[in-house]
Amino acid sequence: MSLTRQSSFQEQSNNSRGSLYLVGTPIGNLEDMTFRAIRTLKECDIIAAEDTRQTRKLLTHFEISPQLLFSYHEHNKSASGPELIRYIIEGKNLALVSDAGLPAISDPGADLVKLAIAEGINVIPIPGANAALTSLIASGLPTERFTFIGFLPRERKDVEKVLQSFRASQGTLLFYESPHRVIKTLNAILSVYGNRQVVLARELTKRYEEFVRGSVEECLEYLQEHPPLGEYCMVVEGTSVEEEQEQLAAWWQNLTVEEHVAHYETEGHPRKEAMKKTAGDRGVSKRDIYNALI
Missing domain, CATH: 3.30.950.10 (Tetrapyrrole methylase, C-terminal domain)
Incomplete structure (x- = not known):
């Protein structure tokens, strides 16, 4: 990614474009909704939501009526993402909300943010609750x-x-x-x-x-x-620090997986048992050891 600079409020290099607002919403208690989040949702032209049914309840509670409530989720992001970016380029301000909490964390909002940045669109976070x-x-x-x-x-x-x-x-x-x-x-x-x-x-x-x-x-x-x-x-x-030091001091640290298994075989353990003990030393599954030896 090449160097970019965003000055969200001091400069507007292209006044004809809108902005993408990432609006935090409550994770349960509606009193956690911020004044800024309510104002932003009221002022934006479009609200994109992961679950529009859930978001309608929130909007109704705070008496917010957007021009357009747009469905944007994991299963339609490939088609909906570029369409939302087009709206912003045409001058619409868009607010993105998740089902609850901060958008773009464990939801497809992160993909929309990438698209916006690639188009030089301002991405403005509106902080809120996070689980x-x-x-x-x-x-x-x-x-x-x-x-x-x-x-x-x-x-x-x-x-x-x-x-x-x-x-x-x-x-x-x-x-x-x-x-x-x-x-x-x-x-x-x-x-x-x-x-x-x-x-x-x-x-x-x-x-x-x-x-x-x-x-x-x-x-x-x-x-x-x-x-x-x-x-x-x-x-x-x-x-813990002690656990980390013990792991670093392990006698097998400099051995390959094959050498590690061979060590136990020379002690008289069957190959399966040697692989099991190696897996236990390294904190991995027996399948990982098996795959490493293929």
């Missing part, structure tokens, strides 16, 4: 460093691969998860990271807001008696 950061600040886990991971892949092997890539991260990890997958994800975290501290946050800012804090095993036990309900934000403890 991940809301969960983090109330978690009790370290906030100095953190990594937002969002939703994990569907396939178990892909889940393990993503988790492994953050295994050595000392910063707190932030995940989004649906209620029917949260137990599977906790089990995967337990398998890859061990019994770390975790916080399960749900119904944020709503009447039944809940934070469950404990080890992964304690949270799994809790969910057996209290089945998951609603969307979750999972806040997971990062690796």
Whole structure:
């Protein structure tokens, strides 16, 4: 990407063009809607929404009547994105909202932002609530460093691969998860990271807001008696300095996977057992070891 400069309010290099506003909306409690967000939605010509039915409820509550409410989501973004950019180039101001929270985080808004920047359109953020950061600040886990991971892949092997890539991260990890997958994800975290501290946050800012804090095993036990309900934000403890030092000091660090497996074979372990022990040392799945040896 070549160097660009945006001066959102001091300069307007092309007054005939509109701007793209990224408007944060409440993640539950409507009182979290900012005055600036309401004013922006009232002043914009077009509002693009991931779920227009949900957004209509919000607009009705705040008595906002846009000229056009446009559907923009993951399944139509390829066609709708360029059309929305054309409207802005023609002089329309466009506000983008997500189902809840900040647009362009775990939704197709990021693609529209890229298109706008490529066309030299001003992209103006209107801050608001965010589920991940809301969960983090109330978690009790370290906030100095953190990594937002969002939703994990569907396939178990892909889940393990993503988790492994953050295994050595000392910063707190932030995940989004649906209620029917949260137990599977906790089990995967337990398998890859061990019994770390975790916080399960749900119904944020709503009447039944809940934070469950404990080890992964304690949270799994809790969910057996209290089945998951609603969307979750999972806040997971990062690796400790001691754990990182232990990993770096591991005797097998300079061995290839093949040499690592061969080491256990020379100790008398069958090949399958040697591969299993190698996988355990490296914190990866047996399939990863198998694939590395092919």
